Every structure is written in C-alpha cells, then in structure tokens.
Amino acid sequence: MTEGISNVLILGVNGGFGATFSALLSDSGIDVYGTDRAGHPQSKVRCVRYAACDVTAPTEEVKAMARQADCLLFCLPEAVVLTALETFAAVAAPGALLVDTLSIKTPVAGIVKGVRGDVQHLSINPMFAPEVGFAGQNVAAVAVVDGPRWAPFVSLMEAWGSRVVLMNVDDHDRQTAITQVATHAAILGFGYCLERLGYDAETAWSIATPPHRMLMALVARIASKDPEVYWEIQVDNPFAEQARATLLECLKDIDDMVRQNQRKAFHNAAVASKEVLAPIMPALMELSDRLIRSA
Numbered sequence: 461m462t463e464g465i466s467n468v469l470i471l472g473v474n475g476g477f478g479a480t481f482s483a484l485l486s487d488s489g490i491d492v493y494g495t496d497r498a499g500h501p502q503s504k505v506r507c508v509r510y511a512a513c514d515v516t517a518p519t520e521e522v523k524a525m526a527r528q529a530d531c532l533l534f535c536l537p538e539a540v541v542l543t544a545l546e547t548f549a550a551v552a553a554p555g556a557l558l559v560d561t562l563s564i565k566t567p568v569a570g571i572v573k574g575v576r577g578d579v580q581h582l583s584i585n586p587m588f589a590p591e592v593g594f595a596g597q598n599v600a601a602v603a604v605v606d607g608p609r610w611a612p613f614v615s616l617m618e619a620w621g622s623r624v625v626l627m628n629v630d631d632h633d634r635q636t637a638i639t640q641v642a643t644h645a646a647i648l649g650f651g652y653c654l655e656r657l658g659y660d661a662e663t664a665w666s667i668a669t670p671p672h673r674m675l676m677a678l679v680a681r682i683a684s685k686d687p688e689v690y691w692e693i694q695v696d697n698p699f700a701e702q703a704r705a706t707l708l709e710c711l712k713d714i715d716d717m718v719r720q721n722q723r724k725a726f727h728n729a730a731v732a733s734k735e736v737l738a739p740i741m742p743a744l745m746e747l748s749d750r751l752i753r754s755a
Contacts, residue, residue: 464609465557465616467491469529471515471536471544474502476590477561478535482506484594484620493525515544523551531613534560538692542567549575557609559584563640563689564696565629569604580607584617584624585632587639589685595621602632637699642707644682644690651679670752677755 468485472478473494479502482492486506494507495518501510513522515536526532526548534541534548541560549558549572557580562568565583572581581604588597599622603610614624627635668676682690694700710729717726737744 464612465490465530467493467529468531468533469493469495469525470507470533471495471548472534472540473505473507473510474498475535477586478533479504480590480593481533481535485616488616488619493529495522495525515548516540518544518547518551526551527553529553529556531557531559531609534558537688538562538564538567538696542571545571546575549579549581552576552579554578555607555609556580557582557607557613559613561586563636563693564698565602565604565632566698567696569602569629573605579605580609581605582610582613583629585636586622593621597622599624600632600636601626602629604629633697634699636693637697637703640693641697641700642703644693645704645707647675647678647682648690650675651683654679670755673755674751 468481468490470478470481470485470492473482473492474496478494478496482494482505485492491509492507493509493511494501494505495511495513495515497512497514499512501507509525511519511521511525513519515522518526529552532548532552534545536544541562545558545560545568552558555578558572559582560568561584563585565585568583572579583602583604585600586594586597587600594617599617601610601614601617601624603626614626617624664672665676694704697703714726714729716722717729734741
C-alpha cells in the first residue's frame with residue numbers, strides 16, 4: 461500500500477490504460493475497484509470489486525464505491541471525463557485524489573476546483589500507448605488542485621519505471637502542441653499522401669532507406685490505432701491550430717526554396733534545428749544511430 465492511497469476506483473477499467481493501471485496498482489498492494497459499461501471486467505483487468513456502469517449516469521453502487529476510494533482514476537475519453545468529473549468530484553470523500561489521463565489539460569483544469577475545495581486533482585498525460593508500459597517512458601503531470609496524495613501517486617509511476625515531469629496547464633498544452641499535435645500531423649500528412657503519390661508498398665519497401673523505414677513504421681503505428689485519439693489531440697489542444705499552421709508554413713518555405721533555386725536558404729533550413737536541439741543532440745544522435753542500425 462502506498463502512503464495515503466490504499467484503494468483506487470478506476471473508471472474505464474476495461475480500456476487500455478484502465479487495465480494497465482489495474483495490474484500495476486494491484487501489484488503495488490493497492491485495492492482496485494473498477495467500473496465500465498460492460499457487464500463484467502475484461503480478463504486482463506485485475507480488481508477486487510467491479511460494477512457495470514455508464515459513468516455519465518452513475519449508479520448508487522458506483523457512487524458508493526467512489527465515496528470509499530482514496531483515489532478516483534479516470535481512464536476515459538475526454539468527452540466522457542468532462543461530463544463525469546463534476547459528478548464524481550461531488551460524491552468523492554473529503555481529501556480524495558482525482559486523476560485523469562487526458563492529453564489536453566486546458567478543458568479539464570478548474571472543473572474539480574469549481575465543485576469542491578477539499579479534494580485533490582492530478583492530471584497526467586502518459587506519452588505512450590498503454591501496451592508500451594510505463595518502464596522507460598515519459599509522463600507529464602499537472603497538479604491542478606494540490607494536496608498530499610498527488611505526490612504518492614507520482615511516486616508510484618516513478619516506481620513503475622516512468623519519468624514524470626511536473627508542469628502547469630499552459631506549459632503542458634503548449635509543449636504537447638509540438639510533441640503531439642505537430643508530430644502526429646506530420647506523420648498523418650505523409651501517410652495521407654502515399655496513395656496520391658502512387659506508393660507501391662512492396663516495391664518501395666525493397667529499396668527503402670533507414671529513415672523511410674522508420675517513418676513508415678510510425679505511419680503504420682498511427683494507422684493501426686483508434687483515429688479518435690489523434691482527432692482529439694488535433695481538435696482540443698488550444699495551440700493546435702498554430703502548430704499545424706507553422707508546420708505548413710515551413711513545408712511551403714522549403715518548397716519555395718527548391719522552386720526558386722535558393723540553395724543557401726535550403727542549407728540553412730536543413731540545419732536550423734541544431735541550435736534548438738543542442739542540449740539533447742548527443743542523446744538524439746545515439747538514438748538515431750541505434751534505430752537506423754535496427755531499421
């Protein structure tokens with residue numbers, strides 16, 4: 461049992477992160493209660509108590525579970541969390557910790573604070589898919605409503621091997637507009653144009669360079685996932701439009717350089733990121749070399 465957290469109610473326990481958290485929390489000696497729409501938990505879910513429920517209209521049984529929990533963990537889509545968070549904040553025990561896993565923090569910030577002054581709210585963003593696991597991965601964390609239980613929850617994620625970075629709401633959404641919005645948009649755009657360019661997968665793969673193989677692996681990964689996840693990131697981040705517009709401007713600039721035979725400008729653009737990347741360049745080069753060797 462972690463200090464201050466002996467039991468956790470996971471809302472959306474049958475989902476990817478819900479199931480992942482249920483196993484990790486159970487292994488950490490914490491009692492897990494679970495709720496989801498299905499009449500029974502998925503086989504991969506580990507919880508000592510389960511109740512089927514639509515969390516936007518919770519049953520009395522689930523409300524009772526929420527009152528007993530030290531922590532309420534929302535592993536649900538944004539629209540559902542924004543609807544359910546206020547209801548569960550109202551029924552949570554005094555001092556309870558509410559944790560969400562949303563990719564965007566601006567819409568959710570302030571909901572709990574507007575309902576209760578005696579509960580805590582930690583908004584986390586695991587920067588990886590649930591099947592990857594916490595070990596060696598990054599988690600952004602925003603202590604929206606501070607209190608004594610968020611630090612033990614952060615310590616749990618660190619004990620599972622993740623690197624947790626504490627941020628405020630604005631910094632989180634500004635940085636993820638680059639790390640998620642612009643990154644995903646670049647990959648989506650490349651994948652989207654393959655058919656229009658007449659991409660022959662088998663032929664192209666037989667002559668593919670290592671960078672192309674790495675990029676195609678990212679395209680395939682996104683194409684195999686639920687597109688709603690990427691839609692929410694593109695639509696809901698308040699800085700998303702600026703990120704996409706800047707990406708488009710830079711692609712247009714490169715096109716203009718080539719069309720207008722601006723060799724020097726093109727060379728400058730090719731190395732423009734070196735100064736920005738200087739603090740992490742050695743790590744990036746090591747990672748690049750390792751990935752290229754394995755690609």
